[in-house]
Amino acid sequence: MGKQLVLQTDFGRADGAVSAMYGVALSVNPALRIYDLTHEIPQYNIWEASYRLYQTVQYWPEDTVFVSVVDPGVGTDRLSVVAQTANGQYVVTPDNGTLTHLDESIGILSVREIDERVNRLPNSGESYTFHGRDVYVYTAARLAAGVISFEEVGPEIAVSDVIRLPHHEAEVLNDGISGNVDILDSRFGNLWTNIPRELLFAQGIHYGDQLEVTISNNYSIVYQSEIKLGESFARSRVGDPILFINSLDKLGIAINQGSFANAYHILSGDSWQVRIRKVVQ
Amino acid sequence: MGKQLVLQTDFGRADGAVSAMYGVALSVNPALRIYDLTHEIPQYNIWEASYRLYQTVQYWPEDTVFVSVVDPGVGTDRLSVVAQTANGQYVVTPDNGTLTHLDESIGILSVREIDERVNRLPNSGESYTFHGRDVYVYTAARLAAGVISFEEVGPEIAVSDVIRLPHHEAEVLNDGISGNVDILDSRFGNLWTNIPRELLFAQGIHYGDQLEVTISNNYSIVYQSEIKLGESFARSRVGDPILFINSLDKLGIAINQGSFANAYHILSGDSWQVRIRKVVQ
Amino acid sequence: MGKQLVLQTDFGRADGAVSAMYGVALSVNPALRIYDLTHEIPQYNIWEASYRLYQTVQYWPEDTVFVSVVDPGVGTDRLSVVAQTANGQYVVTPDNGTLTHLDESIGILSVREIDERVNRLPNSGESYTFHGRDVYVYTAARLAAGVISFEEVGPEIAVSDVIRLPHHEAEVLNDGISGNVDILDSRFGNLWTNIPRELLFAQGIHYGDQLEVTISNNYSIVYQSEIKLGESFARSRVGDPILFINSLDKLGIAINQGSFANAYHILSGDSWQVRIRKVVQ
Numbered sequence: 001m002g003k004q005l006v007l008q009t010d011f012g013r014a015d016g017a018v019s020a021m022y023g024v025a026l027s028v029n030p031a032l033r034i035y036d037l038t039h040e041i042p043q044y045n046i047w048e049a050s051y052r053l054y055q056t057v058q059y060w061p062e063d064t065v066f067v068s069v070v071d072p073g074v075g076t077d078r079l080s081v082v083a084q085t086a087n088g089q090y091v092v093t094p095d096n097g098t099l100t101h102l103d104e105s106i107g108i109l110s111v112r113e114i115d116e117r118v119n120r121l122p123n124s125g126e127s128y129t130f131h132g133r134d135v136y137v138y139t140a141a142r143l144a145a146g147v148i149s150f151e152e153v154g155p156e157i158a159v160s161d162v163i164r165l166p167h168h169e170a171e172v173l174n175d176g177i178s179g180n181v182d183i184l185d186s187r188f189g190n191l192w193t194n195i196p197r198e199l200l201f202a203q204g205i206h207y208g209d210q211l212e213v214t215i216s217n218n219y220s221i222v223y224q225s226e227i228k229l230g231e232s233f234a235r236s237r238v239g240d241p242i243l244f245i246n247s248l249d250k251l252g253i254a255i256n257q258g259s260f261a262n263a264y265h266i267l268s269g270d271s272w273q274v275r276i277r278k279v280v281q
Numbered sequence: 282m283g284k285q286l287v288l289q290t291d292f293g294r295a296d297g298a299v300s301a302m303y304g305v306a307l308s309v310n311p312a313l314r315i316y317d318l319t320h321e322i323p324q325y326n327i328w329e330a331s332y333r334l335y336q337t338v339q340y341w342p343e344d345t346v347f348v349s350v351v352d353p354g355v356g357t358d359r360l361s362v363v364a365q366t367a368n369g370q371y372v373v374t375p376d377n378g379t380l381t382h383l384d385e386s387i388g389i390l391s392v393r394e395i396d397e398r399v400n401r402l403p404n405s406g407e408s409y410t411f412h413g414r415d416v417y418v419y420t421a422a423r424l425a426a427g428v429i430s431f432e433e434v435g436p437e438i439a440v441s442d443v444i445r446l447p448h449h450e451a452e453v454l455n456d457g458i459s460g461n462v463d464i465l466d467s468r469f470g471n472l473w474t475n476i477p478r479e480l481l482f483a484q485g486i487h488y489g490d491q492l493e494v495t496i497s498n499n500y501s502i503v504y505q506s507e508i509k510l511g512e513s514f515a516r517s518r519v520g521d522p523i524l525f526i527n528s529l530d531k532l533g534i535a536i537n538q539g540s541f542a543n544a545y546h547i548l549s550g551d552s553w554q555v556r557i558r559k560v561v562q
Numbered sequence: 563m564g565k566q567l568v569l570q571t572d573f574g575r576a577d578g579a580v581s582a583m584y585g586v587a588l589s590v591n592p593a594l595r596i597y598d599l600t601h602e603i604p605q606y607n608i609w610e611a612s613y614r615l616y617q618t619v620q621y622w623p624e625d626t627v628f629v630s631v632v633d634p635g636v637g638t639d640r641l642s643v644v645a646q647t648a649n650g651q652y653v654v655t656p657d658n659g660t661l662t663h664l665d666e667s668i669g670i671l672s673v674r675e676i677d678e679r680v681n682r683l684p685n686s687g688e689s690y691t692f693h694g695r696d697v698y699v700y701t702a703a704r705l706a707a708g709v710i711s712f713e714e715v716g717p718e719i720a721v722s723d724v725i726r727l728p729h730h731e732a733e734v735l736n737d738g739i740s741g742n743v744d745i746l747d748s749r750f751g752n753l754w755t756n757i758p759r760e761l762l763f764a765q766g767i768h769y770g771d772q773l774e775v776t777i778s779n780n781y782s783i784v785y786q787s788e789i790k791l792g793e794s795f796a797r798s799r800v801g802d803p804i805l806f807i808n809s810l811d812k813l814g815i816a817i818n819q820g821s822f823a824n825a826y827h828i829l830s831g832d833s834w835q836v837r838i839r840k841v842v843q
Contacts, residue, residue: 004307006300012749014602016617017809019568022597023621026566030595030623033311035303040295043750044819055297059304059414061311072819075794128794130809133621187293188324232356232409247298247411257325257353285588287581314592316584321576336578340585340695342592468574469605513637513690528579528692538606538634 003144004061008037008049008068009132020133021067024121025141032145037066044072046097047165047269051183053091054101055248062088065144068098069132080114080135082143082153083162090150092140094131097165108159114139115154168270170195176277177203179251181215181268189259191215191266193274195251200229205278207231211243213253214275215266223264226279227253243276251276284425285342289318289330289349290413301414302348305402306422313426318347325353327378328446328550332464334372335382336529343369346425349379350413361395361416363424363434364443371431373421375412378446389440395420396435449551451476457558458484462496462549466533470540472496472547474555476532481510486559488512492524494534495556496547504545507560508534524557532557565706566623570599570611570630571694582695583629586683587703594707599628606634608659609727609831613745615653616663617810624650627706630660631694642676642697644705644715645724652712654702656693659727670721676701677716730832732757738839739765743777743830747814751821753777753828755836757813762791767840769793773805774839775815777828781835785826788841789815805838813838 005025011017018039025032037056041049049070057066071078071094079095086107091099092114099108116135119142124134142148170179170193179195205211207229215223228236229243236242236256246252253274254260266272286306292298299320306313318337322330330351338347352375360376367388372380373395380389397416400423405415423429451460451474460476486492488510496504509517510524517523517537527533534555535541547553567587573579580601587594599618603611611632619628633640633656641657648669653661654676661670678697681704686696704710732741732755741757767773769791777785790798791805798804798818808814815836816822828834 004311010749012602013598013600014748016599016614019597019599019614019618020621020809023618023623023626026597027621027623030566034597035300035307035315036294037297037300038294040293052297052300056300056304059301059308061304061308064304072800073796076796129806129814133809186295187291234354234357238353244410247301247414252410285592316581316588316596317575318578318581319575321574333578333581337581337585340582340589342585342589345585467576468572515635515638519634525691528582528695533691 004064005032005034005140005144006037006060006064006066007034007039007137008041008052008066009039010041010043010045010049010070011039011132013039017130017132021137024133025137028138028141028147029145032141037068041070044070046070046072047100048183050098050100050102050165053098054105057085057089057102058087058106060089065090065092065140067132067136067140068093069136070098071096071131074131075128079157080116080131081157081162082112082114082139082150083108084110084150090140090143092136092143095163097163099162100165100167103162103164108162110150110156111159111162112150112153112156119148119153168194170199172199172203173275176275178273178275180270181266181272181274183268184261185246185252186261188254189261189263190246190252190254191260191268191274192246192248193251193253195274195276197245197249197251200251205229210279212277212279213243215264216273218271222266285345286313286315286421286425287318287341287345287347288315288320288418289322289333289347290320291322291324291326291330291351292320292413294320298411298413302418305414305418309419309422309428310426313422318349322351325351327351327353328381329464331379331381331383331446334379335386338366338370338383339368339387341370346371346373346421348413348417348421349374350417351379352377352412355412356409360438361397361412362438362443363393363395363420363431364389365391365431371421371424373417373424376444378444380443381446381448384443384445389443391431392438392440392443393431393434394436394438400429400434449475451480453480453484454556457556459554459556460532461551462547462553462555464549465542466527467542469535470542470544471527471533471535472541472549472555473527473529474532474534476555476557478526478530478532481532486510491560493558493560494524496545497554499552503547566626567594567596567702567706568599568622568626568628569596569601569699570603570614570628571601572603572605572607572611572632573601573694575601579692579694583699586695587699590700590703590709591707594703599630603632606632608632608634609662610745612660612662612664612727615660616667619647619651619664620649620668622651627652627654627702629694629698629702630655631698632660633658633693636693637690641719642678642693643719643724644674644676644701644712645670646672646712652702652705654698654705657725659725661724662727662729665724665726670724672712672718673721673724674712674715674718681710681715730756732761734761734765735837738837740835740837741813742832743828743834743836745830746823747808748823750816751823752808752814752816753822753830753836754808754810755813755815757836757838759807759811759813762813767791772841774841775805776837777826778835780833784828
């Protein structure tokens, strides 16, 4: 039985691109079991691709091979790589920042550059616009099916040379904690910050505490009010704002059954700062 | 070979939530075969989740295990259950109304509460916001893979205690039939009513009959005109309204290759009433 | 091991229709491996269904069985057919034009009409609105699983009788080449024309050439400017327009990391003409 192959792209599922990738993988070995992470990464948004890998890979079996193709630089001299993670999985991707979160959370053991002279779909023609089909999924399928070993991907490169996206860490202030809105739980409109639960608890913040929350964008305040840190959504009323620990063990900000992001026109990224401060009563 | 596992949520596929659920299931047993019902249930819409199960489970093999997570009460004391249906399938879900339609159509034989002391993903942490991953799909995968039996899910509860959503049945009037718009066939804009074909035929209504159709919302009339009951869309011209028997053997209302719902701003639910009356000529 | 089954429809994935089709196929044989081409074909758009098959089938293994249901004529006397292609694959579809591109590119060897007296889901009831579930996927699953042979689908019909959609070919002009915008790469907003790379090169056009591009809709000019034919997106700056060879070896028109279609309000189809002319310097 082959390993699992899991695909992520910014291609959407409205046309035939993802299906062509499935076909290429199954032409390598029809017994491969292929799954989708998501194909709705916003176009060219490498940060979100990196985050979605971080959100999911830890729940997949060891030996799973992930393909992530968000590739604004297709056809440039950006490298094509396969990374081996510390938990025994593989990620096949253009080297443009996709590995940022995995590098910091799970850790990357080893990286190899894809040698396209051997690892490229035969007869894939004159087009240089669809490496997802012609290089990435082809290489990933051969790796998952055991046709090639990790060593046969191509020459090793230094893990330290892998591209990382710049970003801030949450930090402790005199009177609270500062972080960013890392990403939106977009269908529900919740904000997912980069403030870990441990950091909150280490600052003496506990479930049930009332916290002052200040959200600003480029130093202009967008939201400032008090919200309670709830153990679950259960004890807040429908329509109330709530602070919660999300499924990645970080601070989230929501309106119970509403959309916090829509209510206050909040997006994600480094310019979206979150400060929280315990209210002394 | 394990049983099929079929997933339904209101999570969408834009982020990593559904993929994390797949990973958890495949970590239980990589040979499980996992499929999607849909992940586009409108957020928190338990009625539609219940309806989509009714629309599909009868076409799946016996022994299929369904997971349905539309869970506005995550973290409250609402129960987590596994229902065994009269056709030998299982549904793993929060007990909040998901089972309404299956109970009335196929029938529910037995229900067990999930004992989260044993049936919860190990090391799933401090977060109480993602039971879909940590409880429902984990339990369903173990059931589908034969790791636990139905009895090992947890203690049995009375089928009569399962939460049902209130709703009306179609009824015979002096001069016709009254029902509701149960749901929209949203991509095509057809209205799906709760009026069964048998009820129509029992009232002497036949294919080819001209019927007066009155659609009202909160007692205010939104549409009133005559439409023919067609045996198929074939004999109506493109752009014509048509009454038809839908794929669940109930009365549907459409515009041939157009959208009836958009044309008259019609939604679904108990406040949307449909009356039909045979036109005497 | 059964053959692969690949499904394409215009049903979307928001309701239970596609899931019911999966269930029917797995009820024929639970070991079948089923995949999606896409379910987001614009409603009733047979041209796009035909194009998406052309875009993908060549990347799938021999013996793959495709189902394509875009069926505005459901219930009329349009035929239901199974086509055998020159590369040993099968396409199960209403005969309404779905096979247009495959016929011209890969070639169709043989076509059989589905005999619905034997190839229809038992007990599929009185509804004549969901042949995708009751006829097409049922027949395709039985063919893929080896329950029936191609001959047992039903009587052979002449390949020449298959419905083709009318459309233009690219042609050489006195001072350039004329073609159409065949389809949009909709998520990225690129235009995919019907002008093959070979035709460009045969007219002495090469990578690096500056070309005058005129796009008109119903003879009214929508865009006219000079764009360079790039070997990849790499050498054009972000935001620059670029001509490129797409993943089907035809001329594409893009804005690097932007949307050409949105920028100039361009759609696809026979009324959208593209003329290119080499700029003499």
